[in-house]
Amino acid sequence: MHHPFQATNAYATEMDLKDPLNPFRKEFHFPQHQGKDVIYFCGNSLGLQPKNVANAFETELTTWKEMAVGGYFNGTNPWLYYQEYLKPALSRLVGAKEKEVSAMNGLTVNLHLLMLSFYKPTAKRFKIIMEAGAFPSDQYAVETLVRHFGLNPDEVIVEIHPKDGAKTLTTQQITETIKATGDELAMVLFGGINYYTGQFFDLASITKATHEAGAIAGFDLAHVTGNIPLALHDWNVDFAAWCSYKYLNAGPGATGGYFIHESHLDNPSMNRLAGWWGNEESTRL
Ligand SMILES: Cc1ncc(COP(=O)(O)O)c(C=O)c1O
Numbered sequence: 001m002h003h004p005f006q007a008t009n010a011y012a013t014e015m016d017l018k019d020p021l022n023p024f025r026k027e028f029h030f031p032q033h034q035g036k037d038v039i040y041f042c043g044n045s046l047g048l049q050p051k052n053v054a055n056a057f058e059t060e061l062t063t064w065k066e067m068a069v070g071g072y073f074n075g076t077n078p079w080l081y082y083q084e085y086l087k088p089a090l091s092r093l094v095g096a097k098e099k100e101v102s103a104m105n106g107l108t109v110n111l112h113l114l115m116l117s118f119y120k121p122t123a124k125r126f127k128i129i130m131e132a133g134a135f136p137s138d139q140y141a142v143e144t145l146v147r148h149f150g151l152n153p154d155e156v157i158v159e160i161h162p163k164d165g166a167k168t169l170t171t172q173q174i175t176e177t178i179k180a181t182g183d184e185l186a187m188v189l190f191g192g193i194n195y196y197t198g199q200f201f202d203l204a205s206i207t208k209a210t211h212e213a214g215a216i217a218g219f220d221l222a223h224v225t226g227n228i229p230l231a232l233h234d235w236n237v238d239f240a241a242w243c244s245y246k247y248l249n250a251g252p253g254a255t256g257g258y259f260i261h262e263s264h265l266d267n268p269s270m271n272r273l274a275g276w277w278g279n280e281e282s283t284r285l
Pocket of ligand 1: 045106107108109135137138191195220222223243
């Protein structure tokens with residue numbers, strides 16, 4: 001039976017015991033304080049180290065030491081195919097097809113690459129909607145993207161602020177702003193969960209309203225991936241990016257991930273910024 005919330009140790013212990021994820025706790029190293037595991041509330045910044053990570057690193061260091069460049073083809077996990085190893089787990093985590101996700105770069109770099117491909121301002125349709133108080137990196141990224149196109153951020157960026165002293169936004173407020181911006185709207189770039197308030201936005205409704213306005217919906221999922229189940233494909237989200245050092249526990253500086261909806265993958269009007277990865281293996285080597 002589910003008891004209503006109580007701010008007591010007994011209630012917290014009971015809920016911990018019932019939590020199906022409880023056994024995973026022992027898979028992680030905890031910083032120590034006075035000889036005990038700390039109570040760790042900073043997974044939103046840097047996830048704890050999984051206990052099996054040292055072995056995994058050791059395997060790759062041994063391959064590098066013993067095979068050098070041969071590790072790309074002949075190592076325990078041949079490095080050439082690394083993105084392929086990660087696709088099944090990433091696609092499950094964000095609710096995507098395997099061909100819609102991959103791992104590369106850091107989060108802000110991926111946001112820039114995605115926005116450069118998706119944001120196509122015209123004289124009429126050029127506005128970008130964001131939540132007010134988005135993570136600073138996203139604010140800098142969008143502002144500099146706008147300047148990159150020779151436009152004025154004050155005229156382009158529409159920030160949605162909570163109303164009447166509220167701390168969070170309502171979905172209705174967001175979808176109404178999208179509707180009101182209408183055919184001037186080029187892109188919505190929202191956090192999936194606001195890093196400061198913890199509000200989880202209704203990505204499906206935001207995406208639907210954005211598409212009805214004829215624009216592109218992109219999301220920063222730094223605080224969502226590995227935290228809350230997602231269905232990016234079914235929600236028709238156009239693009240998303242996330243980091244893996246928070247709720248994916250991949251370590252500081254670990255490689256980020258991205259999603260691009262299947263509907264855009266073969267779209268010839270996409271301004272795809274390419275390198276040798278992302279092309280057929282035969283033309284890569
Ligand atoms: C919501 C959000 N966006 C972007 C970033 C920046 O990520 P990175 O420094 O990996 O590019 C962070 C980092 O904490 C974040 O929380």
